[in-house]
Amino acid sequence: MKRLVVLISGSGSNLQAIIDACQAGTVNGQVVGVISNKASAYGLTRAENAGVPTRVLSHKDFGDRESYDAALVAAVSDFSADLVVLAGFMRILTPVFVSAFEGKLLNIHPSLLPKYKGLDTHQRALDAGDSEHGVSVHFVTAELDGGPVIAQAKVAIEAADNADSLAEKVHRQEHVIYPMVCAWFVDGRLQMGEGKAWLDGQVLPPCGYVTH
Numbered sequence: 626m627k628r629l630v631v632l633i634s635g636s637g638s639n640l641q642a643i644i645d646a647c648q649a650g651t652v653n654g655q656v657v658g659v660i661s662n663k664a665s666a667y668g669l670t671r672a673e674n675a676g677v678p679t680r681v682l683s684h685k686d687f688g689d690r691e692s693y694d695a696a697l698v699a700a701v702s703d704f705s706a707d708l709v710v711l712a713g714f715m716r717i718l719t720p721v722f723v724s725a726f727e728g729k730l731l732n733i734h735p736s737l738l739p740k741y742k743g744l745d746t747h748q749r750a751l752d753a754g755d756s757e758h759g760v761s762v763h764f765v766t767a768e769l770d771g772g773p774v775i776a777q778a779k780v781a782i783e784a785a786d787n788a789d790s791l792a793e794k795v796h797r798q799e800h801v802i803y804p805m806v807c808a809w810f811v812d813g814r815l816q817m818g819e820g821k822a823w824l825d826g827q828v829l830p831p832c833g834y835v836t837h
Contacts, residue, residue: 626653626654626655627653627654627655627707627708627810627811628654628655628657628704628705628706628707628708629643629647629652629654629655629656629657629706629707629708629709629710629807629811630656630657630658630659630660630701630704630706630708630709630710631643631656631658631659631660631668631672631709631710631711631712632659632660632661632697632701632709632710632711632712632714633659633660633661633666633668633669633712633713633714634661634662634663634666634713634714634715634716635663635666635667635668635713635715636666636667636668636713637659637666637667637668637669637671637672637712637713638713638796638799638800639712639713639733639799639800639803640656640659640668640671640672640712640713641668641671641800642799642800642801642803642804643656643710643712643803643804643807644656644671644672644675644677645804646804646807646808648675651804651808652804652807652808652811653808653811653812654707654708654807654811656672656675656677657677657678657704657705657706658677658678658679658680658701658703658704658706659672659677659678659679659680660679660680660681660682660697660700660701661679661680661681661682662681662682662683662684662714662715662716663681663683664681664683668712668713669681678704680700682696682697682700684716690717690719690721691719691721693716694718694719694721694722695721695722697722698721698722698725698726701725701726702725706726706729707729707811708729708731708807708810708811709726709729709730709731710731710803710807711730711731711732711733711765712733712803713733714732717769718765720767723765723766723767724767726765727764727765727766727817728764728816728817728818729810730764730765731762731763731764731765731775731803731806731807731810732762732763732764732765732770732772733760733761733762733799733802733803734746734760734761734762734763734770735747735760735792735795735799736749736750736758736759736760736761737757737758737759737760737761737777737779737832738761738763738770738771738774738777739771742769742770742771743769743770745788746758747788747789747791747792747795748788750782750791751782751786751787751788751791755782756781756782757779757780757781757782758779758780758782758791758794758795759777759778759779759780759795759798760777760778760795760798760799760802761774761775761776761777761833762774762775762776762777762802762803762806762833763775763822763833764817764822766820772817773817773820773821773822773829773831773833774822774829774831774832774833775806775809775815775822775824775829775833775834776802776805776806776833776834776835776836777802777832777833777834777835777836778798778799778801778802778835778836778837779798779835779836779837780794780795780798798836801836802836809824
């Protein structure tokens with residue numbers, strides 16, 4: 626049984642989807658720890674309700690990003706993680722953290738990467754007049770939202786959509802593809818190598834595995 630550690634900053638809806646998938650057996654692993662940089666994060670309550678140990682590590686207690694990330698490496702390592710999952714963890718990670726877990730560090734980002742790295746992705750897609758939007762799961766590298774894409778799910782942008790309605794569409798897809806990618810990893814089907822994502826021994830295209 627592979628050991629998953631999830632990092633959060635907020636409500637933890639993707640955390641809940643992963644916990645549920647582990648409990649249902651669709652992910653052959655167990656969430657063994659949840660770490661948040663915010664004590665107010667509702668995801669901590671979700672974890673506690675599921676009997677998952679939690680830890681709060683506030684970035685405000687550290688003088689710089691590197692010292693915080695060093696403490697975060699130690700906290701994750703305490704859980705003996707096989708896979709580290711960023712699920713709404715609102716921190717830009719330094720090479721101190723990324724290098725410690727490279728190849729077993731996943732992130733989910735609410736856009737069809739490489740479009741709209743960073744924040745406010747839903748409004749940016751609307752402002753650009755895009756006909757579709759979506760979500761990407763990728764391996765984490767030192768480049769912000771720049772690691773190799775593993776999977777994407779697309780949603781149509783309709784005339785009546787605003788940033789909130791678009792966010793809701795994307796969230797529904799997030800809760801499908803993030804557990805799916807976690808399952809691939811813990812089953813040994815997914816790896817990162819040569820700067821690319823590999824599934825079942827084949828290099829995935831730049832857009833990853835795409836669902837609609």
